Structures are given as structure tokens and as C-alpha cells.
Amino acid sequence: MYRWLDERLSLSRFNKKFLRKAFPVHHSFFLGEITMFAFITLVLTGIFLTFNYEPSSRLIKYMGRELPAAYASILYIDSLPFGAVLRSVHHWSANVMIAAAFLHMLRILISGAYKKPRELNWLLGLALLGLSVVTAFTGYSLPFDAFSVTATQIGYGIGASMPYIGEWVSQLIFGGEYPTLHSIPRVYSLHVLWFPLLLMALIGAHMLIMIKQKHTQPAYAEKVAPGKILGVPMMPQQGYMMGVLFLLYLAVVFFIGGSYIAHPVEAFGPPTASTPAVKPDWYFLWIYGILQIIPGDLKIPLPFGAAINSEFIGGVLVPGLLGIAAVLLPFLDTRKTKQRYLELPTRHPVRTSVTFALIAFLLTTSLAGWKQEFGFSNLQLWTIIIVGTLATYLTSYLIIVSYWGKAPKGEAGELEEA
Numbered sequence: 001m002y003r004w005l006d007e008r009l010s011l012s013r014f015n016k017k018f019l020r021k022a023f024p025v026h027h028s029f030f031l032g033e034i035t036m037f038a039f040i041t042l043v044l045t046g047i048f049l050t051f052n053y054e055p056s057s058r059l060i061k062y063m064g065r066e067l068p069a070a071y072a073s074i075l076y077i078d079s080l081p082f083g084a085v086l087r088s089v090h091h092w093s094a095n096v097m098i099a100a101a102f103l104h105m106l107r108i109l110i111s112g113a114y115k116k117p118r119e120l121n122w123l124l125g126l127a128l129l130g131l132s133v134v135t136a137f138t139g140y141s142l143p144f145d146a147f148s149v150t151a152t153q154i155g156y157g158i159g160a161s162m163p164y165i166g167e168w169v170s171q172l173i174f175g176g177e178y179p180t181l182h183s184i185p186r187v188y189s190l191h192v193l194w195f196p197l198l199l200m201a202l203i204g205a206h207m208l209i210m211i212k213q214k215h216t217q218p219a220y221a222e223k224v225a226p227g228k229i230l231g232v233p234m235m236p237q238q239g240y241m242m243g244v245l246f247l248l249y250l251a252v253v254f255f256i257g258g259s260y261i262a263h264p265v266e267a268f269g270p271p272t273a274s275t276p277a278v279k280p281d282w283y284f285l286w287i288y289g290i291l292q293i294i295p296g297d298l299k300i301p302l303p304f305g306a307a308i309n310s311e312f313i314g315g316v317l318v319p320g321l322l323g324i325a326a327v328l329l330p331f332l333d334t335r336k337t338k339q340r341y342l343e344l345p346t347r348h349p350v351r352t353s354v355t356f357a358l359i360a361f362l363l364t365t366s367l368a369g370w371k372q373e374f375g376f377s378n379l380q381l382w383t384i385i386i387v388g389t390l391a392t393y394l395t396s397y398l399i400i401v402s403y404w405g406k407a408p409k410g411e412a413g414e415l416e417e418a
């Protein structure tokens with residue numbers, strides 16, 4: 001069969017090139033792959049969910065109760081053999097995908113792998129991270145229980161807060177002023193079709209660029225085999241390692257999915273007139289935290305009746321400014337040569353300390369999301385955020401500079417495929 005296909009498709013030419021592609025061996029390089037495994041698992045479990053989910057908020061009779069069809073279909077999925085487990089695996093995989101993509105980004109940032117010639121892949125990566133979060137958010141609204149309706153309302157409000165265009169953008173996504181009968185079908189189409197297709201296209205482009213440009217090499221490669229690409233071939237070594245890692249990934253998420261049922265809709269109940277207290281998932285908690293400590297009645301008037309309010313500052317402006325800084329980052333580096341080797345974080349004290357400060361900022365603003373539970377005042381939280389972020393930067397910088405000193409950065413030579 002292989003020979004038959006080879007005669008028609010010249011598989012061996014492709015195999016010689018692609019299957020011998022060298023992969024550097026370093027555990028941090030598996031973060032991108034884990035992100036991909038999570039995405040594949042999301043697609044496969046998502047297909048199962050689409051067979052049984054009804055994308056509608058109209059009321060139907062289910063087990064003697066009058067319930068929104070979407071809500072009832074989640075109860076139905078949970079009642080199927082392994083239904084609740086597959087739904088949970090879908091939910092936890094979304095968490096893993098976002099966490100792994102974020103850690104993957106941190107490894108690119110802290111090792112300087114975003115520099116020339118990989119600027120394009122850095123930008124595609126940022127788009128992937130943003131789109132993964134948005135896709136998870138649209139998934140959140142689908143069960144149409146009291147929790148998801150309230151959480152979606154918060155997201156709708158943040159979108160609508162953009163001066164001039166916000167209301168229009170939010171209504172476009174949610175089929176009118178959320179929740180309307182059109183909201184669930186529209187968000188469903190985005191969640192199961194358009195966003196996954198876009199993610200697939202972006203991941204495909206990300207991989208093609210990575211193959212074309214080749215990986216950055218771990219720093220030890222410069223000493224062991226200067227000028228060569230050091231690594232294992234795609235087949236068999238890298239392929240087998242990826243296979244084992246994928247199975248391990250499945251084992252872990254099925255264990256978690258089987259042990260902790262995700263988003264127990266029955267506990268939240270169908271949407272009611274009263275709004276339950278909701279806390280967003282951890283990846284939105286920092287935005288939610290910022291919203292908790294900005295005065296809710298803040299309004300800065302703009303021409304033509306528009307205004308900047310607290311939702312815009314916390315939900316759009318702060319994440320937007322961080323996004324713009326990330327987009328500009330690779331272009332701040334004006335070197336002419338191509339980046340061949342991973343840079344040691346200890347040789348780049350400013351960049352490494354900014355990365356730690358960013359993590360401190362995200363953790364302390366997430367803490368603000370627990371304002372009521374911990375009984376903090378706004379002033380206390382602002383102090384924790386500002387002092388925590390600056391202190392993390394300074395401490396990290398001083399430790400790196402005093403312990404490792406300012407070692408020369410060094411330039412690497414041209415590489416040839418080994």
C-alpha cells in the first residue's frame with residue numbers, strides 16, 4: 001500500500017525531508033506540544049458534545065421540568081455513559097491548553113526565542129493565545145445555567161464598554177442584547193466552527209513557520225556541535241516521544257475529568273431573575289480582580305455622548321496595553337543577525353525580571369478577585385499590586401546581577417543542517 005501511494009504521491013521524497021527533521025532535546029520544548037495535544041483532545045471531545053447538545057435557549061419539557069433546551073441537553077449529556085467524563089475532559093483540556101500556551105509563551109519570552117527571524121511566529125502565538133481564551137469564553141456561555149448566563153453578562157458588558165463601537169460589537173457576537181433567543185445559536189456557531197477553524201489555520205501556519213525557520217537551539221548545542229543543528233529526528237525518536245507524551249496527557253486529563261466533574265450545572269440551576277455570585281475561571285480572574293478595585297461609577301466623558309467607564313479600563317484597556325507591549329517586543333530588538341541559540345535568562349536580567357514582575361502582577365490582580373472573601377480594602381489591594389510587582393522586579397534583578405554578574409552575551413554563527 002505504501003509503494004502504491006508512493007508511486008502516486010512521491011511520499012518518500014517528503015519523508016526523507018520531513019521525517020529526518022532534527023528536534024532539539026529540551027523539556028521546555030514540549031510545552032508547545034502539550035498545547036497542541038490539548039487542542040486535539042478539545043476537538044475530539046467537542047465532536048461528541050455536538051452530537052448531544054442542543055444550541056437553543058427556548059424552553060422545553062425535560063424530565064417533567066420546563067428548562068432551556070441547552071441546559072437540559074447538558075443534563076442529558078451528563079446522564080450518558082461516560083458523558084459527564086467526556087464533558088469534563090473537554091472543560092479541563094481548555095484549562096490545560098490556555099495554561100500550556102501561556103507557559104510556552106513565557107519560555108519563548110525568557111529565552112529570547114521571539115527575536116529575528118521568529119517575530120512572525122511570536123505574533124501568531126499571541127493571536128493563538130488570545131483566540132484560545134475567547135474560544136473558552138464562548139464555550140462557557142453554552143450550558144445556559146445561572147452561572148454561565150451571569151458570567152457571559154459580565155463579558156458582554158466588557159465588550160459593550162468600548163466607546164463608540166462596543167455595543168455594536170457585543171450585539172454582533174451575541175445576536176442582540178444578551179441574552180436573546182439568538183444568542184446561543186450564534187455563540188455556538190463561533191465556538192464549534194469558526195473559532196476552531198481559525199485556531200487550526202493559525203496552528204498550521206505556526207508549525208509551518210517553525211519547520212521552515214528551525215527551532216532555536218538549547219545553549220549547550222553551541223558548545224557540543226557549533227554550527228550544526230543538534231537534535232533527534234522526527235521519526236522515530238521525536239515521534240515516539242510525542243506519542244508517549246500524548247498518552248500521558250490523556251491519562252492525566254481523564255483522571256482529572258473522572259475525579260472532578262466540570263461545571264456541575266445542576267448545582268447552579270437554570271437561569272433565574274436573581275444573579276448568583278460568580279467567579280470567573282483562573283485565566284480571567286486577574287481582569288475580574290482589576291474590575292473589583294476600580295470605582296464602579298467611574299465615568300470619563302468623551303465627545304458625542306460616549307464615555308470611558310471602569311469596565312473598559314479593567315477589561316479592555318489594561319489587557320490591551322499588555323497586548324500592545326507584547327506585539328512590539330520583538331521589534332525593540334534591532335539586531336541584524338538571526339537568533340540561533342536560546343539565551344540564558346541569567347544573562348538578561350532586565351527581561352527576566354520583567355517576566356517575573358508580569359507574573360507577580362497577574363497573581364496579585366488575581367488576588368484582588370478574592371477581595372470579599374479575604375476582606376481586603378481597595379487601598380490594601382492597590383498597595384499589594386504595586387509594591388508586589390515592583391519588589392519582584394527589583395529583587396529578581398538584584399539577585400541575577402549580583403549572583404551571575406553581567407556575562408558577555410555572545411553572537412552565534414550560521415547553522416547548517418546536520
Ligand code: HEM
Nearest residue numbers: 029032033035036101105113121122125126128129215216
Ligand atoms: C494554541 C497555542 C499554541 C500552540 C499549539 C503552539 C505550538 C508550538 C509548537 C509545537 C512549537 C515547537 C516546539 C516549541 O518550541 O515549544 C512552537 C514554537 C514556537 N511558538 Fe508556539 N504555540 C502556541 C502558542 C504560542 C504563543 C502564545 C507564543 C508566543 C506569544 C508562541 C510562539 C512560538 C515561537 C516564537 C516558537 C518558535 C520557538 C523556537 O524556535 O524556539 N506560540 N509553538
